[in-house]
Amino acid sequence: MTDEVMAEINTGLQAHISGDRAGARERFTALWERIGEDGDPLHRCALAHYMADVCDDPADELAWDLRALAAADSLTDERAKEYHATLAVRGFYPSLHLNLAEDYRKLGDHESAKKHWELGRGTLGALGDDPYGLGIIEAYDALATRLGLEPDSPDFRARR
Template sequence: MAEPQREVPEGAEDATMVRIGQAVMLHRGGDREEARNRFAALWEESEASGHLFHRCTIAHYMADTQDDPADELRWDLRALSAADALTQEQVRWGTHLLAVRALYPSLYLNLAADHAKLGNELAARRELGRARDRLGALGEDSYGEGIRSAIDRLERQLADDIL
């Protein structure tokens, strides 16, 4: 049974991001269903607020909680759509723009993995190319290295046809 959702710490700048983080921790801790339930509630709330960065982040993590690869693809496409909309509104959402740029390689990598799971190798390779094209937005840190390694790994799997 999942812990009750904690109150947001006083002084937190973005309560929704804290709640997203809590749902991510649930998922990583093995409570996929509760994480999915929380992401669904956050998604509904984000529809009302229209906060594109939240929508992108929620959809990005919601995809990982899906059991069906087609559902995972749908959520990853929602994340990409929100990211695209966000970058088109740079003035309004400028504070999140750098974070979204750094998220694009991961978004495309996830789409590639989704297509690979669904047996669409051509689409998987297309998305991997898009992920590679966006690698310049990543820092030389553990996150960037993790994305680069995951892209290389999926490319090898596609080349070896071991998916």
């Protein structure tokens, strides 16, 4: 069974990946109007997560990433597995907290950035040792540097 909303989200994501940020934003906005704040948590999480990536204003990006986190908090593994058998909600949190930490850093709120960096770092065990998981870990390490965490500190390295 095809999830039409997830297919539409993927179409918007592909537009973004191909360089059409404005087109992706338009698709995502129209789709959000359809599913809304009370829609399916999987749809809200995915859509808000990708919508944040096409925002030009860091405050808007933060608002969308907060929506994605709230949706993940209400999402069940059962619902995630209905979409794809390999999904587990705990696997969403490393990326969600990474994005929030970066949003707060861009906005100059380094305390909130470090808080989300720490929260996300605690979820890295949910990632596999695949290119996606390793990329997220590298992104945590790079963000640690931007946040001024000391390279020799045990807090610096996300996970090895």
